[in-house]
Amino acid sequence: MTTESEDSESMEEQRTPKIPVWDLPDLPTGKLPPHLELQRTRVLCTFDAPTHTEKIQSSGAYASMGVDNSMQFEEFRNKFRVEVIRLTEDDLEVDMIGIDASLANAFRRILIAELPTMAIEKVLVANNTSVIQDEVLAHRLGLIPLKVDPRLFDYISENDEPNEKNTIVFKLHVRCERGSARIKVKSDELKWLPKGSEFVLNSEKSTADSTSKTKTYTSFSCSQDSLPEFSNNPIAPKHDDIIIAKLGPGQEIELEAHAVKGMGKVHAKWSPVATTWYRMLPEVVLLQDIEDEKAEELVKKCPVKVFDIEDIGKGRKKATVARPRSCTLCRECIRGDDWDKYVSLRRVKDHFIFTIESTGALPPEELFVEAVKILEDKCMRVISELS
Amino acid sequence: MELGSLQDNSQATFSLTDEDHTLANSLRFTLNQDPRVSFCGYSIPHPSDARVNIRVQTTGDSAREVLKDSCQDLMLMCEHVRSTFDQAILEFKSKDGLKSMKI
Numbered sequence: 001m002t003t004e005s006e007d008s009e010s011m012e013e014q015r016t017p018k019i020p021v022w023d024l025p026d027l028p029t030g031k032l033p034p035h036l037e038l039q040r041t042r043v044l045c046t047f048d049a050p051t052h053t054e055k056i057q058s059s060g061a062y063a064s065m066g067v068d069n070s071m072q073f074e075e076f077r078n079k080f081r082v083e084v085i086r087l088t089e090d091d092l093e094v095d096m097i098g099i100d101a102s103l104a105n106a107f108r109r110i111l112i113a114e115l116p117t118m119a120i121e122k123v124l125v126a127n128n129t130s131v132i133q134d135e136v137l138a139h140r141l142g143l144i145p146l147k148v149d150p151r152l153f154d155y156i157s158e159n160d161e162p163n164e165k166n167t168i169v170f171k172l173h174v175r176c177e178r179g180s181a182r183i184k185v186k187s188d189e190l191k192w193l194p195k196g197s198e199f200v201l202n203s204e205k206s207t208a209d210s211t212s213k214t215k216t217y218t219s220f221s222c223s224q225d226s227l228p229e230f231s232n233n234p235i236a237p238k239h240d241d242i243i244i245a246k247l248g249p250g251q252e253i254e255l256e257a258h259a260v261k262g263m264g265k266v267h268a269k270w271s272p273v274a275t276t277w278y279r280m281l282p283e284v285v286l287l288q289d290i291e292d293e294k295a296e297e298l299v300k301k302c303p304v305k306v307f308d309i310e311d312i313g314k315g316r317k318k319a320t321v322a323r324p325r326s327c328t329l330c331r332e333c334i335r336g337d338d339w340d341k342y343v344s345l346r347r348v349k350d351h352f353i354f355t356i357e358s359t360g361a362l363p364p365e366e367l368f369v370e371a372v373k374i375l376e377d378k379c380m381r382v383i384s385e386l387s
Numbered sequence: 388m389e390l391g392s393l394q395d396n397s398q399a400t401f402s403l404t405d406e407d408h409t410l411a412n413s414l415r416f417t418l419n420q421d422p423r424v425s426f427c428g429y430s431i432p433h434p435s436d437a438r439v440n441i442r443v444q445t446t447g448d449s450a451r452e453v454l455k456d457s458c459q460d461l462m463l464m465c466e467h468v469r470s471t472f473d474q475a476i477l478e479f480k481s482k483d484g485l486k487s488m489k490i
Contacts (some may be wrong), residue, residue, distance in 0.1 A: 056394055071484075073460060073463055073464070074465060076467070080468065080471055081471070082468075082471045082472050082474075082475040083473050084474060084476060084479035087476070087479055087480070087483070094472070094475070096468075099468065100416055101414065102412040102413050102415070102416040103413055103464070105408075105409075105412065106409045106410070106412065106413045109407075109408065109409040110409060114409070139483075190390070231413065365472075365476045368472060369469055369472065369473065372465050372468055372469045372472070373465075373469070375409070375410070375413070375461075375465050376462050376465045376466065378406070378409075378410045379410070379414075379458045379459075379461050379462045379465070380462065382403060382410070382414075382454075382458050383455055383458045383462075384458065385403075386389075386401075386451055386454060386455050386458075
């Protein structure tokens with residue numbers, strides 16, 4: 001160490017003073033130089049492919065620079081923010097800032113595949129003289145979204161009796177009379193049967209004990225109507241204008257459908273979201289000042305109108321970035337020769353714009369909360385297995 | 388299920404059943420943030436089996452403890468996400484309510 005400083009001192013007399021590296025003024029200790037900070041927090045979307053997409057996660061990554069990359073929980077708590085952009089009965093758009101991609105993806109995966117819902121699983125067909133085959137009809141019935149809170153019901157397994165705690169029964173009985181026009185069977189024809197199945201279960205043994213109740217396919221001990229949640233709002237499909245089948249004159253459909261609880265992992269009909277997706281916040285940066293004709297050209301190029309013209313006096317115009325959030329990364333603005341020296345497209349790595357579209361069983365904000373609870377439950381399971 | 392050595396408990400592979408990328412990637416993230424961890428990763432031996440192998444190598448502490456701590460961390464983070472989200476929704480709804488009342 002001493003030899004170096006002696007050298008620099010002797011050099012000083014001959015040339016411009018050399019400042020030892022550790023005295024450089026610009027770098028606040030504990031922070032990264034700007035180019036590394038850019039690499040760490042932004043995805044650079046160049047013309048060929050995005051670069052720096054992985055999050056530099058390891059806690060010792062910047063140890064040689066003296067920067068602690070490990071994320072303490074306190075820091076997470078201070079940095080994390082949620083902003084709701086749009087909330088309707090079925091849609092939710094929310095900004096989450098400070099979260100990592102692996103957590104955001106975990107929430108997305110849970111929302112699609114591991115949140116339980118109710119959907120029609122077993123269809124008992126008594127009469128089907130329509131042109132739609134039984135199995136096609138059953139498949140269509142399964143995909144109809146039902147407006148019922150799945151948390152009020154239990155899962156049913158192979159050996160369980162279908163009862164009022166784990167099954168919902170619907171009835172569909174439509175007939176198209178001879179001489180009338182063709183009719184469309186819409187989902188409002190699905191009638192809820194709060195007392196359970198009406199189809200009688202034929203047993204092999206002779207019915208000597210005719211005093212006992214006739215056994216049906218479900219054994220409801222009490223009517224679902226009497227439960228407080230359902231007494232005023234009957235269970236029904238979310239939309240009443242979904243076409244299930246079309247009948248010609250003389251055709252009839254008579255069936256009973258049993259809905260049970262399930263997860264999207266097993267079959268997509270049990271997925272509570274139409275879809276849900278997230279994207280990172282786009283950031284559009286002008287590397288140099290763009291003026292006059294080039295500015296006009298740039299504004300015209302962008303199909304979603306990210307750029308705007310600003311007058312800077314003397315009749316000259318400058319291009320500015322007005323709406324970076326609506327950038328769809330079509331890369332039109334960097335296509336062509338040299339444009340990528342003027343415009344840099346980036347994405348902020350820890351700012352996610354989440355969109356959730358619910359099919360109607362639960363409102364989207366409740367869906368998200370349930371998804372977070374499920375991730376917590378998974379962690380709990382791992383902890384209890386480890387202990 | 389933990390596959391490790393009896394002498395050295397600072398490195399182990401944990402095989403979890405009924406799990407997939409959802410939990411494994413988030414655990415890997417929280418494990419990485421821990422300064423006691425020198426290496427961590429996960430793999431899925433076959434996509435048809437719902438099984439995940441998480442490998443943890445630490446700088447001395449027991450790998451089981453470090454994994455437990457990261458699970459706790461992940462749970463804390465989830466709770467915080469939930470409460471912040473709830474609050475943001477409440478604020479949005481009250482702001483929306485005010486707006487519709489003013490109209």
